[in-house]
Amino acid sequence: TAFRHSLLEAESLSADEVVAKRGRALAQFCGVDESYQDPDKSLVDLRSQGGEDAFMHRKFNALHTGVYVDIGCNDGIDGSNTYHFHRRGWQGVCVEADPFKFNQIYEHSMRRDGVNVAIAKR
Incomplete structure (x- = not known):
């Protein structure tokens, strides 16, 4: 699927490249964005x-x-x-x-x- 391909591709890119290429949502989903964590714990x-x-x-x-x-x-x-x-x-x-x-x-x-x-x- 396209989503699976995006996840595989994201593994080989830096966080900035993932955000630029696939958008912030994918970067957050792949765990390459600090805001992905629970901010207030x-x-x-x-x-x-x-x-x-x-x-x-x-x-x-x-x-x-x-x-x-x-x-x-x-x-x-x-x-x-x-x-x-x-x-x-x-x-x-x-x-x-x-x-x-x-x-x-x-x-x-x-x-x-x-x-x-x-x-x-x-």
Whole structure:
């Protein structure tokens, strides 16, 4: 898709090049813009590495329910892009290939949405 191509292209560009070429929204989505982070740190359950959950919170804050898929969710909390939404009552699946990290999903976060599989191209 065009969006996937844009994400792949953004990985090889500097932040300024991404903003100039694809617009600020893509730069923020790819995590190359500092304003992407939660500016007031008021959302204490935001845990993603690059602020993806803060971005999604701003875009979908009006929705009280939703569905998510988190591929590579670590232990379900640290670095999780969906922990914030899980705590808000959203439903989804938390995919983690590492068996050790997968076992920590329920242990650390009481999440029951974990699936211990790897996602790869055939």
